[in-house]
Amino acid sequence: MIEIRGLTKVYGKGDKAATALSGLNLSIKKGEIFGVIGHSGAGKSTLIRCINLLERPTEGEIWVDGVELTKLNRGQLQEQRRKIGMIFQHFNLLSSATVYDNIAFPLRLTGSTRPDIDLKVKDLLALVGLEEHSDKYPAQLSGGQKQRVGVARALASDPDVLLCDEATSALDPQTTDSILRLLLDINKRFHLTIVLITHEMHVIQSICDRVAVIHGGGIVEEGEVTEVFLKPQHEITRDFIRSETQNEGPLRAAIEAKQGEYSKAVKITFLGQKTYDSTLSQVARETGVNFAILQGTISTLKDVPYGQLIVRFEGPAAAIEITIAELTAQGLDVEVIS
Numbered sequence: 001m002i003e004i005r006g007l008t009k010v011y012g013k014g015d016k017a018a019t020a021l022s023g024l025n026l027s028i029k030k031g032e033i034f035g036v037i038g039h040s041g042a043g044k045s046t047l048i049r050c051i052n053l054l055e056r057p058t059e060g061e062i063w064v065d066g067v068e069l070t071k072l073n074r075g076q077l078q079e080q081r082r083k084i085g086m087i088f089q090h091f092n093l094l095s096s097a098t099v100y101d102n103i104a105f106p107l108r109l110t111g112s113t114r115p116d117i118d119l120k121v122k123d124l125l126a127l128v129g130l131e132e133h134s135d136k137y138p139a140q141l142s143g144g145q146k147q148r149v150g151v152a153r154a155l156a157s158d159p160d161v162l163l164c165d166e167a168t169s170a171l172d173p174q175t176t177d178s179i180l181r182l183l184l185d186i187n188k189r190f191h192l193t194i195v196l197i198t199h200e201m202h203v204i205q206s207i208c209d210r211v212a213v214i215h216g217g218g219i220v221e222e223g224e225v226t227e228v229f230l231k232p233q234h235e236i237t238r239d240f241i242r243s244e245t246q247n248e249g250p251l252r253a254a255i256e257a258k259q260g261e262y263s264k265a266v267k268i269t270f271l272g273q274k275t276y277d278s279t280l281s282q283v284a285r286e287t288g289v290n291f292a293i294l295q296g297t298i299s300t301l302k303d304v305p306y307g308q309l310i311v312r313f314e315g316p317a318a319a320i321e322i323t324i325a326e327l328t329a330q331g332l333d334v335e336v337i338s
């Protein structure tokens with residue numbers, strides 16, 4: 001659906017030149033929610049703004065739905081941009097226009113008739129749950145409501161792609177979740193491809209199918225969220241995940257408190273239905289090994305359940321080995337920590 005090939009963006013010239021992206025490649029599939037996560041200055045905004053050419057790439061190609069945007073003239077680009085909606089961190093609403101008029105704005109630009117506009121705007125207001133607020137001005141709305149207007153406006157031209165530029169960064173956690181649920185809903189309902197950038201792993205974990213980690217203007221890791229989240233390869237990715245999980249100090253102490261021949265600390269990862277199975281206790285009972293849970297998380301990645309337990313096995317070395325082998329044979333991922 002979206003192909004980014006060799007994307008380089010250099011701001012400024014000569015001594016002042018700053019390379020924001022260098023030779024970046026990315027492939028985003030139709031109908032998926034694709035997240036790009038990175039620290040401040042990594043190049044996220046530049047990347048998302050290059051997708052609809054709000055920012056002109058210095059080099060490289062941007063393809064959306066089989067059309068190379070970077071080759072189009074101004075008129076052709078305007079036409080293609082209708083298929084790409086965008087929402088922003090600070091909403092970018094017209095402050096002097098009502099909610100209704102903000103949503104109607106893109107439709108008026110394309111010369112839709114008044115009854116068509118009315119029908120469409122009312123549909124969109126219902127979709128984002130703002131029917132009661134249609135005559136209000138942005139200043140009379142909460143942050144979450146403003147972003148709902150942003151979403152409705154972005155959907156007015158029936159786009160195939162929705163770009164979200166840190167769309168929840170200005171919102172509190174509860175409002176963030178309600179906007180994420182709205183994005184998930186419109187992704188499912190309209191089979192809309194969504195690309196979002198964020199610096200919060202929680203956003204990726206809640207709604208994305210795949211993720212790319214951006215650092216220093218390039219992608220350092222990408223894949224299915226389940227894969228990247230549970231088996232991060234790059235230090236930057238591990239950093240993001242660590243910031244979402246518990247404090248590691250007490251865990252280290254618990255692991256080190258009892259090290260020796262008759263004990264082994266392991267991290268066990270459960271994915272999907274296995275998360276809720278009793279495999280661990282069954283295997284431990286069979287092998288006669290005891291276990292203490294040192295740390296544990298059970299949660300979901302989008303709608304896939306997962307669990308991660310750090311446990312200390314206690315028992316004869318051979319029995320611990322058999323326990324690990326049996327858990328692995330039963331489809332769990334077991335990593336020996338110490």
Ligand SMILES: Nc1ncnc2c1ncn2[C@@H]1O[C@H](COP(=O)(O)OP(=O)(O)OP(=O)(O)O)[C@@H](O)[C@H]1O
Nearest residue numbers: 011018019020038039040041042043044045046047
């Ligand atoms: N208009 C500009 N002129 C010069 N340099 C810029 C411009 N916009 C961005 N940059 C630089 O490009 C790099 C990438 O910036 P970008 O805004 O894309 O990162 P980001 O990951 O979105 O960061 P943040 O989360 O802080 O918004 C940074 O070093 C930034 O200083």
